[in-house]
Amino acid sequence: METLSAIFLQSAITRVKYYKLLADKTFEQLIDKDFYYQPNESSNSLAVIIQHMSGNMLSRWTNFLTEDGEKNWRSRDTEFIDQHYSKKALLDIWEKGWSCFLGALEKLEENDLLKIIYIRSEPLIVADAINRQLAHYPHHVGQIIYIGKMLKGGQWKSLSIEKGKSDDFNKTMNQKFS
Numbered sequence: 001m002e003t004l005s006a007i008f009l010q011s012a013i014t015r016v017k018y019y020k021l022l023a024d025k026t027f028e029q030l031i032d033k034d035f036y037y038q039p040n041e042s043s044n045s046l047a048v049i050i051q052h053m054s055g056n057m058l059s060r061w062t063n064f065l066t067e068d069g070e071k072n073w074r075s076r077d078t079e080f081i082d083q084h085y086s087k088k089a090l091l092d093i094w095e096k097g098w099s100c101f102l103g104a105l106e107k108l109e110e111n112d113l114l115k116i117i118y119i120r121s122e123p124l125i126v127a128d129a130i131n132r133q134l135a136h137y138p139h140h141v142g143q144i145i146y147i148g149k150m151l152k153g154g155q156w157k158s159l160s161i162e163k164g165k166s167d168d169f170n171k172t173m174n175q176k177f178s
Contacts, residue, residue, distance in 0.1 A: 005110035012130050013105050019141045020098050025159050026148035032087040034151050046147055049140050050090050052079040054097030061104040069119035
């Protein structure tokens with residue numbers, strides 16, 4: 001029988017991969033210029049969101065068991081300035097961050113979950129640090145999806161249950177799991 005720690009860790013990894021997939025499916029629908037769309041001056045473009053998320057992941061999850069999660073080499077303020085990368089370059093940045101994050105999660109042992117780590121000198125247990133990121137990253141993924149929907153309009157390919165199709169979806173799920 002699996003322990004609660006093992007179940008938590010696997011559940012976290014599954015959820016993280018799901019949110020990454022939602023953003024990936026959004027990016028597939030977009031072209032280079034879409035990554036620089038801003039609804040207004042105080043909003044971030046997709047490029048900025050990608051730069052920020054990747055920078056955060058690399059800082060938080062590189063050697064996270066032994067080093068503070070806010071690395072000296074991170075330039076957080078620069079993450080919020082468009083660097084005018086191509087879509088391919090942005091997706092490479094994106095993958096680098098996610099690879100670091102997922103790699104760190106997948107290497108964790110059950111007994112690591114109660115270890116104390118630090119983010120900006122604040123002590124956290126590893127399980128709490130994971131939960132913190134499970135709140136932070138999906139927040140930004142929601143922004144990515146919303147911008148993608150605005151850009152694509154009627155050509156948006158839904159990432160979940162389409163409007164008016166809930167009953168059909170529920171019937172399919174009931175049949176699948178009955």
